[in-house]
Amino acid sequence: MDEQWIQSVGIDVGTSTTKMIVSRLRLGRMSSTFSLPRYQIVERQLLYASEVHSTPLIGFDEIDADGIGAILAAEYDKAQISLSQIKSGAVIITGETASKKNAQHIVHLLAERSGDFVVATAGADLEGVLAGKGAGAEKRSQAMQGVIVNVDIGGGTANAAYFQRGRAIATVTFHVGGRLIRLSPQGVVQYVSPNIQQWLTAKGLRIPVGQEIGFAQLTEVAEQLGRSMLDYLTGKERQVSGLLVVGPHLRDAIPVDELTVSGGVGLLMSGPPVRNIADASRYGDFGPLLGYVLQQEREKGTYPVQWLDPDQTVRATVIGAGMQSTEISGSTVHIKPELLPIKNIPILKLELTEEQLADATRLRQEVASIYQLGERLFEKTTGIPFALAISGIGYCSYALLQTLSQELSEQYRATFPESQTMVVICETDMAKALGQALALRCKGAPEIICIDQVRVEYGDYIDLGEPISGTIIPVVVKTLAFDERP
């Protein structure tokens, strides 16, 4: 087999809009036929992009699950795609919607209705990274020195992801979005999100709910909001602007060289000028104004960053989810096809140093303490409690392979006797050899899945798809939190 296409779907259910795309990814053999096989995704094509639907809600804060189901059914129909053809992809429930009542329920419903190996997930960090990929920031970072940040501004939140040399290095989320302030066509303020209240107070700004707001006053708020976000992103000021941050803060200010803005507000940046309340409130919120003031900020060039146009705006997240969430593991692996796909496996990281690898006793202790941590963190299960990600092994000799597989398997069987499958992820190309060594020791109790050349971090979750042509495993790494990493 030299190449193959797989179909991948992306679904983004946001605070205000819902979108779906279908793409196909080409797996190509990167190695010559005479050396060990190595496949990679070499091409990504967008096959179908749905319209931007408004997210159906019941009342104010409940997503209408059946409504979403109906939209998807119609879109699948239009795209002429059947669920069984879909091998990978991601469902993202974004922004404030994710914390709404029935998000969990929706996630499961969507996963069931969107194909066999579609990852269901909700989380601002992953969303920011996917939006950054969809907007082209990740790709751009490979071609430049320094750091690029993409901020995807939607209805309720803005998800920023920093990229350097092709890697996401940090994420941060803000309460910045088009629907945080809602307006009637006449300019009567109908709603102000409680999430920005503290920040408004700190800034000495007031928005009268239920009353008409002047255009100048609203512009002031929009400008301040945009600037606070830019202050934080560029590290200019983090005290007051920090009040807008949702969840964990950036540990250190990251110097940024380039900036892209995606999302609905990113699109509005290239919209017509907003000159009065009627222009501002044309979608029933202050989104157009927010986009406009950001565009002005870009033109003024007050911030020492280079603003670039993103590849995608409103569809950045959904395109990232559908086209860029899947990776391919190394192709010499140890698997049992019947056991796949598996979903939502948390990562437990075993980071080994040269000294630990050279000393069997220290290696044993290290494995023991990592398994103890696994016992504390994750529930006992007859399935897979976690995937053990091993890093730090430079060169793996046969002797080291033996010591390692001995310690890993013996203690696993003792600590997690009820688990029927052990999942191991190696950083370097050694999965087949290690998997084989583990399997020879465990003899089916537990079964072994061992893959490699996928980069995972503590706090990630991982999904493994059904093997394609025997040994190619589609992998989706779900990054949930950057800053909680040790």
Place this chain on the structure above:
Amino acid sequence: MEQQLDFLVDKVVAELQKKLGEVSEQAPSPKTETGLIQLRSEPKAEPVANATAAPTPAPVVNEQPAPSKEPERTTHVPNPKYKEGLDELLSSTPARIGVWRTGVRPLTKTMLELRRDHAAAVDAVYGEVSQAVLDQFSLFTVETQYDNTENYLKRPDMGRILTEEGVRMLQERCQKKPQVQIVVSDGLSAAAVDANLKDVLPSLMDSLKSYGLTCGTPFFIKGGRVASMDHVGEILEPEVLVLLIGERPGLVTAHSMSAYMCYRPRKGMVESERTVISNIHRQGTSPVEAGAHIGTILSKMLEQKASGVKLVL
């Protein structure tokens, strides 16, 4: 000031000539393997390089690299504009990039490194596989008709046929018609066998066990060429055969091994009926992973009753 500099330059030149002399003594220049690069040393121009561009020459020549460990490659670019980018490029290839220059010439350091690697390549061809390594896996030795290394290089055909003594030994000591026959040979790099056999072979054995395959009596061929497997095939008639053999050393590594595999090897086989996994060494295809993968390939050969271009992997 100028006098001092001259004095310094003279000293450096003297030192270099001594060292370069040592290196070329260790490396008898091969006459028949044309792929290996011949170098002419011109020490006159080099001290300038040393004095201007590379003020602190690293003691490269004195370090005798351990047989299986390649020396780490670093850049000699004095003040790279974009260090991370350069490091990324360096880690993407074992080729000699970022070596810098003095005038239109390479730096002394670079030249010495090249000569050292060249010498290692030559040593690998002329070296012998350590008996301890062979004993570790209870491999007995048979020879081809190569006679001596000079002749081995000139007459590849003689490296494809075992001596009469060798044939007799195989008939006496080896299991006939095994499912899998494993053979090890020095080929063009004894150092490759020394460096990798201990990782490749046991991993391959494990893999055979995992697939439930049985293996005959493994042995070592001294002075072997790839096609010596055809002669072995005639004698032992294995279903599949894997030959772990030292590759022609290059300037990137002298420790690289290949696994040539074949379904029912016999006289008159054409090359396209063989399957090869090459570049097995520390910096290349991982030896343990290669061992495990060879097992997979052999099992596919048995399943499909084919090898080489006819084998679907």
